[in-house]
Amino acid sequence: MLSATAVDDHGRPVTNLTKEEFRVFEDGRPQKLQHFSFGREASLKVLFLVDASGSMTGKLKVTSARMALRLLLKALSPEDEAALAAFDHKYWGVVAFTRDRMAIEQAFTELDPFSSTALHDALDHAAADLATHGEGRKAVVVLTDGVDTSSQRKPEDVMARSKALDVPIYALSVVSPLDDPASERFTGAEHPAAARAGMAILKRYAALSGGAAFTVSDFPALQQAASSIVGELKHQYRLGYDPPAGPTRFRRIAVATTRKGVVIKTRNGYVPQS
Numbered sequence: 001m002l003s004a005t006a007v008d009d010h011g012r013p014v015t016n017l018t019k020e021e022f023r024v025f026e027d028g029r030p031q032k033l034q035h036f037s038f039g040r041e042a043s044l045k046v047l048f049l050v051d052a053s054g055s056m057t058g059k060l061k062v063t064s065a066r067m068a069l070r071l072l073l074k075a076l077s078p079e080d081e082a083a084l085a086a087f088d089h090k091y092w093g094v095v096a097f098t099r100d101r102m103a104i105e106q107a108f109t110e111l112d113p114f115s116s117t118a119l120h121d122a123l124d125h126a127a128a129d130l131a132t133h134g135e136g137r138k139a140v141v142v143l144t145d146g147v148d149t150s151s152q153r154k155p156e157d158v159m160a161r162s163k164a165l166d167v168p169i170y171a172l173s174v175v176s177p178l179d180d181p182a183s184e185r186f187t188g189a190e191h192p193a194a195a196r197a198g199m200a201i202l203k204r205y206a207a208l209s210g211g212a213a214f215t216v217s218d219f220p221a222l223q224q225a226a227s228s229i230v231g232e233l234k235h236q237y238r239l240g241y242d243p244p245a246g247p248t249r250f251r252r253i254a255v256a257t258t259r260k261g262v263v264i265k266t267r268n269g270y271v272p273q274s
Helices: 059-075 101-109 119-131 155-162 194-209 219-234
Strands: 002-007 022-026 029-031 035-038 044-051 081-087 091-098 137-144 169-174 212-216 237-240 251-257 263-265
Touching: 002 137, 002 251, 022 237, 044 059, 044 119, 044 219, 059 101, 059 137, 059 169, 059 219, 081 101, 081 119, 091 101, 091 119, 119 137, 119 155, 119 194, 137 194, 137 219, 155 194, 169 194, 169 219, 194 212, 212 219, 251 263
Parallel strands: 044 081, 044 137, 137 169, 169 212
Antiparallel strands: 002 237, 002 263, 022 029, 022 251, 035 237, 081 091
């Protein structure tokens, strides 16, 4: 099964594609769709992964992360479930999946940023965790400044594992205007910062998994990013086909549509179960 989203030239969700308009390829060979569903036909599970390391102690970062979480929770439908996990140099669960939005918000306010940042380790853990929650629409949304200082795993290794999971990753990097390429105060071109490297890696995570990555340094950008994330989460297609026989190895997936001007976002492969 694949989670997929469709967007137009402006990045807006396309919500009226039919089964006949999808084309699915495995290692370049076309596959026949056996299952097709869209949006509200299944509830959504969202794991919010919050950076609780010492680099998130600034007032702007804390306030922006809290506001982003609030906007995203508010936009979920009543039947959707959310969970909260956090990380510094380690990863831990904070609130198990629930429909109680206030429990998530309250737990967030009790986090005390401290220690170093193991972002890659946490993303690896979060995606693997969520992948065990059965079939259905799901996603990881990570709120961070994008800077990793203490992961044991290398980004390439984490990406190799995460791209085989049916878990879209949405990354919201909360940064200073000095590190935001969209800001008039951006200085990164003259003074490369760790945040820039972190943002680039998060974009790769998101692209490989079928999600999206955003960098924000002010409230309007935060609102726009939250709106885009929610728009995609609410409009996931679920596509399924019978995998062809063959060895247990990574198989590359490509999904397209016959409708012009529409791009399909999904994970780029999987490893069949032995």
